[in-house]
Amino acid sequence: MKPNRRVTPYLFLVPAMAVFGFAVLFPVVMTFAYSFTEWNGYGTMQFVGLDNYIEAANDVLFRDSFLHVVLYIAATILLEVAVGLVLAGLVSVKRRGSLWFRVAIFTPVMLPMVVVAVLWAFVYNNDFGLLNAALVNFGLEDLQRVWLGDPATALLAVSVVSGWVYAGFYMTIFYAAFSQVPTEVIEAARLDGAGEWQLFRRIKVPMIRNAITVSLLLCITGGFQGFDLFYVMTNGGPYGATEIPTTYLVKSVFTFGNVGYGSAMAMVLTAVVVALGLVFARVNREKPEKVNA
């Protein structure tokens, strides 16, 4: 029997669309629907129109949570992407032990985030933790802090953990991108007298701009989706200093039973992330044209 050319392509799409519908589309549609209701997750659902969105717009804690996540993203761009880039530059220079370093730096990416969070909560612990103990051993007692209990350091402390995990991930992306840089370009630069730093800064990094752009997009959208580290390490504290939109809306839904309000916040968060993604996609599309012009 001859396959129907019009129907067959759609049939191939059915499994993927079913998974997408189940795992993405349906939850999004339901969350959108819940965002117009007042509902605690069990009882009667009441339609409240745009009230939840108005409440979110006026909620100082929700607004602050966006500020915190923006600061977190700024920190992780440095600690994950920039550090990952530098590490990739270092390990891509052919030296003995490069493979060992790549594996070692990438290893944290493979650990479950909850395990990482618990581990680092102990490292930061004021009373039993490694960090403060190390500072004492190095004669730096004055630098001791309650790292996760001080609003001035808590967000940075969580960001450092995120950097510890994901710098290896971005290093791997950049390492792969560096390996695509034509060797004749590198050799020509060397013949012109370029050192490793100049090669890195003036040749390799500009040539992997697309990989950097994609990494920034991943870092920014991933930052907005951050949850597990914050939930385990600080639970939004101290005094709300590490409250980010995801922890705030999860508390709203699961602790206080405000499913409608939490859904509205989730939709706002989704809209922000999608908008940022679109902006990045547009920037990414335009830049090669300018370069080629």
Place this chain on the structure above:
Amino acid sequence: MTDRRKVTTGAVAALSATALILTGCSAGGGSSDDNVLRVAMGSPGEAQIRVWDDVAAQFEAANPDVTVEMNYQNDDLYQTIGLPNLLNGRNAPDIYFEWAGARLEQRAADGFAADLTEAVTTGPIAGLFDDEVFSSLTVDDAVVMVPHAADVTNVLWYNEDIFAENGLTPPTTWDELLATCDALDAEGIIPIASGNKDLWAAGNWLAHLTSRVVGEDVYSSALSGETDFDTPEWVEAFGYVKELADHNCVNESANAVDDNEGAQLFFQGKAAMHAIGSWLVSWAIDEAPGLNFDYVNLPSMPGKGNQDSVIGVVTGYVVNAKSSNQDLAAEFLALLNSDENVQAFIGAELTPMALSASDGEEVDSRSAKLLDMLETAPAIVLPPDNGYDLETANALYAALAEVLGGQSSPEDAVAGIDNKLS
């Protein structure tokens, strides 16, 4: 019908069917209709888990066609995300742990609490408890929970050895407490350990403190949303919390560590006191068997409240109104409170509320004293997170944590509660 229209119609039908299937998948909230009796709770600790598992085995032996599935979750997880998820799931528990008060009333209002009146009056549970205990477990004239234990949710535990070494006696007044803090702090010992990352640990203790200052009626009316927090008496009460901070009474890390880490400071002898509930007895016996400890109730405060009040709550088990195994569940709860099992729980350092608890196995002296203190208390204060609306409780706890951590003045903190709740 054209091919294009056929495809479109087919696609719409497929999508509709998918949506229906998905809707069906998500429509949980009911207990499955099978011979499995599901019991859910926050983890009660290894010693009690052994008793629970034994009760389950006894029940299965008496009912060969029934399987009992025990679900022990992390305490904090159970109290927040865990139980709601379970109740909304396809295999919802038939029996679940709950706290009396606002939470229990909410469960009943949401249709997750079966009417157990018949079971406790003429059914399998009849005669196992003093009738008076059901008054706080009744919603709309229906008994909706079978009590298991009465928790004093906060007292001041102290390390007897540290106190003896430093020539201290357990504080019974506010001034004595501050003097004790000063003496311990001067010796480099943390006076009071607290793990308040999740806000309830110190929140519960300090809420009791504020109730002693503002009086039980003002405390209750503010937490019920009937009156404001931003009043002179609440500012005064928060002023005492500031004094605790000023006297370095609490570990610097209090708001950064959880209740477990806070308890470890006490268990390891780094802190001389620990403000937490009656569950510390079995916990300490498990984790710090050599610890020599006892407790005092919150020292009396200069204030309008009853200075002998006790903060506590009854906990127990609710039968899911959506369970198809409600009769089995009632029988299980009766077995749970049988003489033999009550004695087994006492052996696991829990003091059940069943009448038979006073016979046989010797209760830990501290647990017995706590239960007696609760039963004879001239005033019982409900913990904010069990007795009242959770958002209000959380706002109070967050404000108390801010003052305890030196982040807010008492005036700003109480004003902040009202702002948050408005």
